[in-house]
Amino acid sequence: MSPIRHEYLGGQIFAMSGGSEEHNRISLNIASFLRLNLRGSGCKTFIADMKVKIAIAENSSDIFYYPDVMVTCDPQDIEKYYKSYPCLIVELLSPSTQDLDRREKRLNYQSLASLQEYVLVSQTEMKVEVYRPSDNGYWSRESLGKEDCLELKSVGLTLTMTDIYDEVLI
Numbered sequence: 001m002s003p004i005r006h007e008y009l010g011g012q013i014f015a016m017s018g019g020s021e022e023h024n025r026i027s028l029n030i031a032s033f034l035r036l037n038l039r040g041s042g043c044k045t046f047i048a049d050m051k052v053k054i055a056i057a058e059n060s061s062d063i064f065y066y067p068d069v070m071v072t073c074d075p076q077d078i079e080k081y082y083k084s085y086p087c088l089i090v091e092l093l094s095p096s097t098q099d100l101d102r103r104e105k106r107l108n109y110q111s112l113a114s115l116q117e118y119v120l121v122s123q124t125e126m127k128v129e130v131y132r133p134s135d136n137g138y139w140s141r142e143s144l145g146k147e148d149c150l151e152l153k154s155v156g157l158t159l160t161m162t163d164i165y166d167e168v169l170i
Contacts, residue, residue: 002067016169017170018164019048019068019092019094020123022123022124022139022168023068023092023094023123025099025166025167025168026092026121026164026168027043027047027048027068027069027090027092028122028125028167029163029164029165029167029168030069030090030159030164030167031045031046031047032113033157033159033163034069034071034088034152034155034157036156037155037156038071038155041073042073042074042075043071043073043087043100044067044071044072044077045069045070045071046067046069046071046072046083046099046149046170047069047070048066048068049066049067050067050070050081050082050083051064051066051081051083052064052065052067052070052083052086052089052109053082053083053084053111054081054108054109054111054112055084056111056113058107063108064082065105065108065109067090067091067092068090068091068092069088069089070083070085070086070088070089071086071087071088071154072086072087072088072114072134072156073087073116073155074087084112085112085114086112086114086115087107087114087115087116087117087120087154087155088105088108088115088116088119088152088154088155089115089117089118089119090119090120090121091105091118091119091120091121092118092120092121092122092123092169093121093122093123094123098120101120102120106118106131107151107165108132110133110139115133116132116133116153116154117131117132117152117153118130118131118132118139119131119150119152121164123168125169126145126146126147126161126163126165126169127143127144127165128143128144129142129143129144129147130142130144130150130163131143132153144161145161146161147161148161149161150164
């Protein structure tokens with residue numbers, strides 16, 4: 001009912017700031033390619049207004065975030081207002097949220113057994129970071145630059161930096 005979006009973190013509510021034009025365009029570019037690629041696969045792409053729920057511990061409050069882009073392929077993910085089993089989460093970095101996205105959100109997202117990739121995208125330069133779990137349980141980090149392609153193994157899609165940053169930095 002509130003005109004302002006909030007994230008819910010273990011019993012506390014935090015107001016979220018609005019996104020820039022660059023933030024919106026980059027998110028839409030990524031989500032558009034994902035949606036087209038996943039059409040008919042049973043996977044669903046969400047952008048900005050769909051929450052992800054993270055159950056942190058028995059008898060404690062859950063965490064709810066609004067990822068910039070999220071994909072779930074799990075048939076158990078039937079809730080109308082949030083998803084619990086994403087395989088891919090993308091967050092766009094901004095000066096006010098990049099520390100939160102790199103630390104707190106990354107650690108909380110990595111607690112999701114279904115998550116196969118966590119992607120951080122810069123708004124100001126062609127730079128992308130990809131986190132993936134390895135077989136031994138640790139998460140690896142890959143940094144991509146202007147000449148690289150983003151291979152989203154979780155959904156079988158490869159994006160060029162031109163795809164991601166179309167009408168923003170190109």
